[in-house]
Amino acid sequence: MPRHLNLRQIEAFKAVIENGTISRAADILHISQPAMSKLIAHLEFDTKLRLFDRVKGRLAPTEQGMRLYDEVGRIFAGVRQVENAVDAIRREEQGRLAVGVLPALANSFIQKTTTAFLRDRRNVFCSVQSLSSQWIVDWLIARRLDAGLIGAGYDNPYVTLEPLMEHPLVCIMPRDHELSDRAQIEPQDLDGTPFVALTPETIVGHRVEEMFETYRVKPDIVLVANAASIVCEFVASGLGVSLAHPLMVSGLEHRLSVRRFAPEILYNFQLCRSTDSRNARLIEAYAHELREAASQISGSLLVER
Structure with a gap:
């Protein structure tokens, strides 16, 4: 006779789906592979559903x-919402950001910003998550975050947004690039x-694409990426500017x-927080460190040659 489903079976099922194999799922849940296999078999029996195909041992x-x-x-999303509420309550009592x-x-x-922030705040626990701008906004609304640093162009009525660290784009290139002899780069230099x-x-x-069209410049696009970190790494490796x-x-x-690049193409980031943030003091202190670190880095990069 089929039994009622239990949470351990559901956890095992979720772990197998997300990790791909019985062995990795067993490691995640800290149980043996035979025990994991048994949980999956019982779940299929109890639900009368064929949840997995066995393909070449996988x-x-x-x-x-x-x-x-x-x-x-x-x-599990509902469970996480409860955990987030618990965490938010804890943060009200402790120094957490x-x-x-x-x-x-x-x-x-x-890293520099957060290290400076924590230097004189040894009683504060800080966590940092790397996420897309949209996820940051969603997590702020769900109270999983206290503050976020996102790109320009995002707006949401449930979060407070503050433009931060506006600066013209700069031209980056490999150290030995022929354009590195110039103090300022202009559109025609990139044709x-x-x-x-x-x-x-x-x-x-x-x-950037609009600027090229305005100045009728056609650079040789050797690679397109959706993240600035990828672009910077390929430039550093010598692929282009x-x-x-x-x-x-x-x-x-x-x-x-x-x-420096002229004409200026301005871009800013945004500091965001929930509209009813209860951690305002720590957020303001962190924002101060953001501005300080940004000023130092921008200044050191663009020292006159």
Whole structure:
């Protein structure tokens, strides 16, 4: 006779789907492989559903399995909301700050900022998550974060947004590039030059593309990427040049040459927090460190030659 489903079976099912194999799922749940296999077998028996196909010794989720996984995801999302509420209550009693940062700034910039923030606040626990701007906003609304650093162009009535660290884009290039002899780079300097571009779907990529069209410049696009960190790495490796916000270059100064670019293409990030944030004092202190670190990095990159 089928038994009632239990949470351990659901946890095992979720772990197998997300980790791909019985062995990895067993490691995640700290149980043996035979015990994991037994949980999955009992779940299939109790539900009368074929949740997995056995393909060359591996488990491949069936359509029924994926439909069940979607439902399980909703259940665990509800559990996470409760955990988030508990965490928010704890943060009201303790010195805790949860920060989200978009990948473009998940480099030495955020490390320097957070280290400076914690230096005189030994009683504060800080967590930093690298997430897309949209996820940061969603997590702020769900109270999983206290503050976030996101890109320009995002808006949401449930969060407070403050433009931060506006700066013209700079031209970045390999250390030995022929353009590194110039103090300032202009559009015509990039005509026919190997160029590593951000996708036009990003705000920076779109503005750079518009500038090229305005000045009738056609660089040799050798690679397109959707993240500034990828662009910077390929430029540092010698593939070409690019345009980026100075803070996106943080940590790569020793591998890149950075030059002013004219005409100015301004770009800013945004500090965001929930509209009813209860951690305002720590958020303001963190914002101060953001501005200080940004000023230092931008200044050091653009020292007059």
